[in-house]
Amino acid sequence: DAGVIQSPRHEVTEMGQEVTLRCKPISGHNSLFWYRQTMMRGLELLIYFNNNVPIDDSGMPEDRFSAKMPNASFSTLKIQPSEPRDSAVYFCASSLVSFQYFGPGTRLTVT
Amino acid sequence: RKEVEQDPGPFNVPEGATVAFNCTYSNSASQSFFWYRQDCRKEPKLLMSVYSSGNEDGRFTAQLNRASQYISLLIRDSKLSDSATYLCVVLNTGGFKTIFGAGTRLFVKA
8 A cells, every 4th residue: 555645755946936736645535634734833734625525725824825636546735826934844644534644745945 | 722732842751661641622522532643754643543431552542531621642661762743633523624733742762
């Protein structure tokens, strides 16, 4: 079992650029979550999907952030335009019943 | 008030010590509870679920007190490899929204 797959693992970009983070959930899982983690704010839930439908995006910080889940095996989190304060580790997680399995994360640095 | 609050830590303990972490949650309708472990620069991983009757997995014991809205994790005979951040996690009604505590860092020293 490959687990949750995220790409890229590291991303360094300049302020103002568009950033796209990708996630492949565990096959058969019906819920997908995007989190952001920083030292200051800890682990924050940005958005979650159930059966490919966004259920709650109240954690998305602002309109610069958007997420899609076009099918059960793929999701993207896009930041446009990126800002230095977006620098963080972004985790994707998936679940079937209750507890979640996390991907290895994407470490984003915006200079 | 945060929905899930944990001991601030860090906890610095010698090998072989027993250490306990506490966590409180504010939503009385919360339905499922977990402890996750996160190593430095790694993703959180499920350590154990927490049941009302209490549950044990080797050196780890988790307890839930619904009346007091309180969760605990006890680690006996601490090992160097137990050094990590321990996250208290609450799943609210509806089964989707998961709330993570800020985490408690544990350092086990030789």
